[in-house]
Structures are given as structure tokens and as C-alpha cells.
Amino acid sequence: MDFNGSDTLPGPRTEDQLPHTAQAAVKIVIVGGFGVGKTTMVGSVSDIRPLTTEETMTQAGIGVDDNYGSETKTATTVAMDFGRISITERLVLYLFGTPGQERFWFLWNGLFEGALGAVVLVDTRRLEVSFDVMGRLEERGVPFIVAVNSFPDAPRYPLDELRTALDLTDEIPIVECDVRRRASSKEVLMTLMHFLHSLAVSGALT
Numbered sequence: 001m002d003f004n005g006s007d008t009l010p011g012p013r014t015e016d017q018l019p020h021t022a023q024a025a026v027k028i029v030i031v032g033g034f035g036v037g038k039t040t041m042v043g044s045v046s047d048i049r050p051l052t053t054e055e056t057m058t059q060a061g062i063g064v065d066d067n068y069g070s071e072t073k074t075a076t077t078v079a080m081d082f083g084r085i086s087i088t089e090r091l092v093l094y095l096f097g098t099p100g101q102e103r104f105w106f107l108w109n110g111l112f113e114g115a116l117g118a119v120v121l122v123d124t125r126r127l128e129v130s131f132d133v134m135g136r137l138e139e140r141g142v143p144f145i146v147a148v149n150s151f152p153d154a155p156r157y158p159l160d161e162l163r164t165a166l167d168l169t170d171e172i173p174i175v176e177c178d179v180r181r182r183a184s185s186k187e188v189l190m191t192l193m194h195f196l197h198s199l200a201v202s203g204a205l206t
Contacts, residue, residue, distance in 0.1 A: 001017065010057070014157045018023065018140075024090060024091050024092070025091075025092045025093075025094055026091065026092070026093050026094070026114065026116045026117075026193075027093075027096065027097050027114050027115045027116060028076075028093050028094065028115060028117055028118065028119065028189065028192065029095075029096045029097070029111055029112060029115045029118045029142070030081075030095060030097045030118070030119045030121060030142075031095075031097075031098045031118055031119070031120055031121070031133050031136075032096065032098075032120055032121035032122065032123075032129070032130070033123065033126055033129030034129075034131055035131070035134065036121040036122065036123045036126075036149055036168070037121055037123075037149045037179040037180075038081060038097040038098065038121055039052060039081050039097055039177045039178055039190075041097070041119075041121065041149075041179035041185045042081040042082070042083040042095050042097045043081075043083065044179055044180055044181065044182045045085050045095070045182050045183050045185035045186050046083025046084055046085055046095065047082050047083075047084055047085050047086055048083060050081055050082060050083040051080075051081065051082040051083070052081050052082075053097060055113070056073060059198065065148065071141065076111075080096050080097060080098060080099065080111055081095075081096070081097030082094070082095065082096055082202075083095040083097075087187070087189070087193060091187060092134070093171070093193075096111050096115070098111050107130060109140070112136075112137070112140045112142055115142050116143075116196060117142065117143045117192050117193075117195070117196045118137055118143070118144040118145075118146060118192075119143050119144065119145060119146075119188055119189070119192055120133055120134055120137070120145070120146045120147065121145050121147055121149050121179070122145050122146055122147065122148045122149065122162075122166070123149060123151060123154060124148060124151075124154045124155050124157060124162070125151070125153075125155070126133075126155070127153050127162075127165060127166065130146075130166060131166075131167075134166070142201055143196060143205065144192075145172060145173040145174070145188070145191055145192045145195050146162075146166065146168060146172065146173070146174040146175075147174075147175050147177045147179075147188045147191075147200065148162060148174065148175070148176045148177065149178070149179050150176060150177065150178050154188075159174050161174075162174060172195075173191050173192075173194075173195050175187070175188060175191055
């Protein structure tokens with residue numbers, strides 16, 4: 001029973017309903033270490049009000065969680081973030097943001113299930129975290145691109161140098177972005193879709 005005394009439950013908001021023109025849906029995961037901007041990216045680009053599972057950080061995480069570069073962060077994702085964006089009238093992306101703290105990484109396998117591709121968000125202040133992230137995607141056979149999130153106080157490097165530092169092959173796209181901006185986040189997703197299309201055309205995507 002809803003608040004008006006009716007026996008029917010309220011449905012989704014009009015703006016949250018799936019477009020009637022949608023014919024295909026693709027699952028994408030957004031991964032990265034703690035505080036790299038996954039929740040922000042999902043929120044900035046999602047057509048619907050995003051679902052988040054953020055909880056307030058407590059003293060229990062002291063000495064356990066590595067929050068270097070994000071010392072002022074007061075909340076963290078403990079399960080996932082979820083959003084949706086229409087790339088075209090027919091193609092819809094379902095976005096799943098993973099928790100960044102390593103003690104929650106056991107949840108990643110479930111989020112990777114059925115994912116066509118992934119965006120690895122990178123913070124240049126903590127590049128070393130990205131190796132474990134990319135390694136997990138490679139183990140699961142999930143294609144990915146790398147997006148370098150531009151933080152005001154983070155060092156800037158040429159993309160070629162970052163490609164070498166991250167040991168990326170020439171085929172894997174690497175781009176800069178500002179996940180606070182919808183246009184920038186959408187461009188990252190478009191880069192991923194073009195990459196996945198190229199893999200499909202070449203037969204590398206099964």
C-alpha cells in the first residue's frame with residue numbers, strides 16, 4: 001500500500017524509465033583504487049538518479065585503508081554504484097562502479113560477471129594501485145581502457161609516459177578526463193565503445 005492508501009506501489013519516475021527505443025543493453029564496469037572518482041563518474045554521466053552504497057568512513061579503517069590523496073574523503077562505496085546512460089536511441093549502457101577499498105575487492109568478481117568492458121580510472125598519485133586492478137580484469141578476460149582522472153593537485157604526465165609506466169600495450173586506449181564533467185565522462189565511455197567495436201570487428205571480442 002502506498003502513501004495515498006492505494007494497493008499499488010509507485011513505479012519508477014518518468015525520467016528513470018528505459019527509453020522505448022532501446023534495443024540493446026551493455027554492462028560496463030568502472031574500476032579503480034580508493035578515491036579515484038568512480039562514484040563521481042557514475043553520478044555525472046548517468047541519465048537516471050544513480051544508486052550508490054556509500055557509507056561514512058569510520059576509525060575502523062585507520063591502518064587498513066590506503067586513503068593517500070583522499071584524506072578529506074568522508075564516505076566510501078561498500079558494494080557498488082549503479083547508473084544508466086543512453087549512448088544512442090537504441091543502445092543503453094548499464095554502469096557499475098566497484099568499491100575502491102581493497103577489503104571490498106572480493107565483490108568485484110560478481111560485478112565483472114556479464115560485463116562487456118571496463119573503464120580503469122587512474123590517479124597519477126597512486127599509479128601502483130592500477131596494476132592489481134588491471135590484473136584482475138585480465139584474469140577475467142574483460143577488455144578495458146584506461147582513463148586518467150585529472151585531480152588539481154596530481155602530477156601531470158604525457159600519456160605516452162603513463163602508457164609505459166602502466167605497461168599498457170599499444171592497443172589499449174588511454175585518455176585524460178575530468179569525471180566531474182558529464183561531457184568528459186561520456187567521452188570516456190564512447191572511447192570504450194569504439195575500442196570494443198574494434199575488438200569485435202577483428203574477432204578478438206568473443
